[in-house]
Amino acid sequence: VTGPRGYRIHVGTAGIKDDTRDLLIVETTPAAVAGVFTRSRFAGPSIGLSRATVAAGRSRGLVVVSKNANVANGPAGVADAEELQALAAGVIGADADSVVVASTGVIGRRYPMERVRAYFSPLRWPAVADGGFDDAAQAIMTTDTHPKIATATVGGSTLVGIAKGVGMIEPDMATLLTFFFTDAVIDPAALDAMLRRVVATTFNALSIDTDTSTSDSAVIWANGLAGPVDLDAFEAAFGGVALALVKMIAADGEGASKLIEVRVTGARDTASAKLVAKAIVNSPLVKTAVHGADPNWGRLAMAVGKCSDETDIDPDGVVLSIGGIELYPSPADETTLALAAEHMAGDEVVLGAELGVGDGAFTAWGCDLTEGYIRINADYTT
Amino acid sequence: VTGPRGYRIHVGTAGIKDDTRDLLIVETTPAAVAGVFTRSRFAGPSIGLSRATVAAGRSRGLVVVSKNANVANGPAGVADAEELQALAAGVIGADADSVVVASTGVIGRRYPMERVRAYFSPLRWPAVADGGFDDAAQAIMTTDTHPKIATATVGGSTLVGIAKGVGMIEPDMATLLTFFFTDAVIDPAALDAMLRRVVATTFNALSIDTDTSTSDSAVIWANGLAGPVDLDAFEAAFGGVALALVKMIAADGEGASKLIEVRVTGARDTASAKLVAKAIVNSPLVKTAVHGADPNWGRLAMAVGKCSDETDIDPDGVVLSIGGIELYPSPADETTLALAAEHMAGDEVVLGAELGVGDGAFTAWGCDLTEGYIRINADYTT
Numbered sequence: 001v002t003g004p005r006g007y008r009i010h011v012g013t014a015g016i017k018d019d020t021r022d023l024l025i026v027e028t029t030p031a032a033v034a035g036v037f038t039r040s041r042f043a044g045p046s047i048g049l050s051r052a053t054v055a056a057g058r059s060r061g062l063v064v065v066s067k068n069a070n071v072a073n074g075p076a077g078v079a080d081a082e083e084l085q086a087l088a089a090g091v092i093g094a095d096a097d098s099v100v101v102a103s104t105g106v107i108g109r110r111y112p113m114e115r116v117r118a119y120f121s122p123l124r125w126p127a128v129a130d131g132g133f134d135d136a137a138q139a140i141m142t143t144d145t146h147p148k149i150a151t152a153t154v155g156g157s158t159l160v161g162i163a164k165g166v167g168m169i170e171p172d173m174a175t176l177l178t179f180f181f182t183d184a185v186i187d188p189a190a191l192d193a194m195l196r197r198v199v200a201t202t203f204n205a206l207s208i209d210t211d212t213s214t215s216d217s218a219v220i221w222a223n224g225l226a227g228p229v230d231l232d233a234f235e236a237a238f239g240g241v242a243l244a245l246v247k248m249i250a251a252d253g254e255g256a257s258k259l260i261e262v263r264v265t266g267a268r269d270t271a272s273a274k275l276v277a278k279a280i281v282n283s284p285l286v287k288t289a290v291h292g293a294d295p296n297w298g299r300l301a302m303a304v305g306k307c308s309d310e311t312d313i314d315p316d317g318v319v320l321s322i323g324g325i326e327l328y329p330s331p332a333d334e335t336t337l338a339l340a341a342e343h344m345a346g347d348e349v350v351l352g353a354e355l356g357v358g359d360g361a362f363t364a365w366g367c368d369l370t371e372g373y374i375r376i377n378a379d380y381t382t
Numbered sequence: 383v384t385g386p387r388g389y390r391i392h393v394g395t396a397g398i399k400d401d402t403r404d405l406l407i408v409e410t411t412p413a414a415v416a417g418v419f420t421r422s423r424f425a426g427p428s429i430g431l432s433r434a435t436v437a438a439g440r441s442r443g444l445v446v447v448s449k450n451a452n453v454a455n456g457p458a459g460v461a462d463a464e465e466l467q468a469l470a471a472g473v474i475g476a477d478a479d480s481v482v483v484a485s486t487g488v489i490g491r492r493y494p495m496e497r498v499r500a501y502f503s504p505l506r507w508p509a510v511a512d513g514g515f516d517d518a519a520q521a522i523m524t525t526d527t528h529p530k531i532a533t534a535t536v537g538g539s540t541l542v543g544i545a546k547g548v549g550m551i552e553p554d555m556a557t558l559l560t561f562f563f564t565d566a567v568i569d570p571a572a573l574d575a576m577l578r579r580v581v582a583t584t585f586n587a588l589s590i591d592t593d594t595s596t597s598d599s600a601v602i603w604a605n606g607l608a609g610p611v612d613l614d615a616f617e618a619a620f621g622g623v624a625l626a627l628v629k630m631i632a633a634d635g636e637g638a639s640k641l642i643e644v645r646v647t648g649a650r651d652t653a654s655a656k657l658v659a660k661a662i663v664n665s666p667l668v669k670t671a672v673h674g675a676d677p678n679w680g681r682l683a684m685a686v687g688k689c690s691d692e693t694d695i696d697p698d699g700v701v702l703s704i705g706g707i708e709l710y711p712s713p714a715d716e717t718t719l720a721l722a723a724e725h726m727a728g729d730e731v732v733l734g735a736e737l738g739v740g741d742g743a744f745t746a747w748g749c750d751l752t753e754g755y756i757r758i759n760a761d762y763t764t
Contacts, residue, residue: 039690040687040690041686041690041693041697042697069680071680071683072680072697072710074698106680107678107680107681107683107684108679108680108683108710108714167667168667168684209666209667210592210664210665210666211685211688212687282592283593284591284593284751284755284759285549285591285759288756288759288760289759291756292759294760296489298451298453298454298488298490299489301424301453301489301490302422302550303593304423305425305594305596306422306594307423308421308423308594310423311423313423314423315423315424315454329456332490369666370756371757373666373670373756374670374751374753377666377667377670377674378670378671378676
């Protein structure tokens with residue numbers, strides 16, 4: 001991946017948890033920045049530091065630790081996060097509060113700070129700026145099975161996005177970690193508004209397991225080295241890059257074997273459509289039916305039905321489909337069920353619910369629920 | 383189980399799905415009745431008929447089909463439900479609208495009505511009133527591995543409760559199916575109020591898999607043959623019987639190996655405590671950690687944290703425990719983690735979250751998430 005101009009990258013292994021890559025530093029020429037973060041009440045101290053940096057609208061870069069979330073460690077954890085931010089800022093020659101901090105991994109364990117200090121001590125910039133964005137995408141993985149990266153060009157500018165995350169994922173403001181870097185000129189206010197619009201229909205439409213992380217962060221930097229671009233064209237490209245990352249995350253969900261796309265149409269409004277789409281994509285009975293390629297459309301009816309506060313939904317007006325094949329109210333028969341089962345045997349399963357109320361629509365993404373999810377999560381810390 | 387006076391029971395096999403027991407009729411002398419039902423927008427026609435019966439406050443009995451939900455079958459399904467109600471009422475010699483109807487099983491398939499009519503045709507009452515409440519509890523099972531029944535005596539009266547359900551269970555008004563029969567004198571209005579209070583802290587505190595059924599029904603009959611009782615004592619006994627059934631259902635959750643009890647205290651109010659308790663008991667990451675007997679208390683922090691609208695929760699005021707052993711904020715160490723793991727190796731796991739805000743409390747019940755749940759649900763209809 002050829003990235004945008006003005007960014008320098010370092011990846012390495014500080015020994016946070018084991019001997020795999022666990023540290024990323026990205027430096028940029030002074031850039032506009034915007035970010036959205038988890039709404040968790042147990043948000044980690046990295047989130048607090050990054051919120052302050054993003055609020056200022058300008059940033060010099062990013063430091064990420066990918067094998068320890070540094071969450072629920074009290075005042076000591078806050079001090080560790082501040083020290084990490086200062087160490088990274090020192091290496092790239094920037095003010096500490098201009099560096100965004102992100103951290104994911106196990107909750108409730110402190111960083112091994114002696115190792116962190118020993119790692120940072122000999123680093124000299126830009127001598128160690130040794131990697132590309134592919135390396136960056138790889139360095140931020142925790143239990144991901146492969147890196148997630150997507151790119152686009154708009155006018156003379158380039159946009160690259162990276163993301164990580166396979167579990168504890170129902171982002172409320174953003175996904176576990178996703179970062180976007182561009183050399184387009186976009187001022188902080190426009191960048192912030194654009195990020196929120198893009199996240200609303202991409203990362204906030206994703207759920208692996210209904211569990212919102214304490215570390216979710218989505219941040220975009222725009223350092224302007226490529227000059228101005230058409231903002232509408234840029235936003236469209238940004239949306240495409242974000243959606244590509246969302247689909248990669250859903251397909252790589254813990255234990256997942258299939259990507260699920262839920263298309264809800266005909267709702268009263270977008271909020272109602274989103275509520276129903278999330279109810280379907282999060283239903284363990286729907287997720288296991290997809291895993292078994294079982295065209296049990298009754299579970300779609302159940303999931304729509306449990307949105308009991310959406311009192312304008314009348315079963316008589318609802319149309320349910322799998323892979324575009326209508327199964328309700330047209331009575332499902334052997335032929336339609338066989339076609340639906342064939343669609344479900346593929347890697348990407350599309351579930352549809354037309355509610356027959358208005359023109360609100362929302363599409364959500366998730367994955368099937370498998371024995372693999374159980375195995376991965378039944379003994380994560382031990 | 384010796385039941386209350388005045389009830390007669392018939393169980394049998396009408397061939398609804400296969401050759402297992404699938405039909406239950408309970409007749410009572412004219413009784414006060416109260417019921418609560420699913421709020422699903424896809425509630426089946428049995429629910430509509432039963433709501434009408436319960437609204438009248440008086441009932442002569444119950445008919446249950448346990449291998450087919452008769453949901454999402456359109457006008458034909460409504461006609462089938464009405465015919466079933468009339469057939470059962472004819473057998474016991476009652477008005478059709480005095481009989482409560484309940485039905486569970488697969489969604490979207492019609493009853494085999496020829497077989498149903500052939501089954502009812504030769505039945506003569508009370509000659510076929512051939513069973514006890516143990517048989518009734520057994521006859522209403524779908525995928526349950528064992529019947530659920532509990533009983534209590536209050537003054538001269540007896541109360542017996544039966545229930546079924548192992549999946550698609552996060553009751554909104556009641557659980558999949560639960561029925562209570564007593565010979566105490568309780569008027570319909572008092573019975574209704576009592577039922578709602580009892581259900582609020584028992585069945586509505588239960589979640590197997592967050593999926594609210596289209597068929598949930600909880601109904602109590604009181605035929606008065608034992609005369610008046612102390613209503614407070616009766617309500618306490620009723621709560622105990624309901625709680626016993628809830629624990630049986632949670633422990634028998636699809637694929638479950640452990641019962642989970644989540645005790646939330648120190649919340650702003652009961653609603654806030656319930657929201658947090660449900661977030662914990664429904665978290666797939668908490669459920670898999672319990673399955674693995676893994677004292678990963680960080681997942682409790684995550685689940686509390688994702689209740690992001692409960693803005694009065696401050697991590698500094700929260701205390702998290704497993705089996706009564708505090709793991710946060712007192713730093714968990716090898717000794718406390720080992721004790722927590724030992725507790726989690728048992729059949730009943732108690733998770734605690736003290737929020738440090740007010741005195742609202744709520745206890746919820748559920749079960750662990752296992753490979754068995756995936757296997758059972760990946761191919762239910764096929």
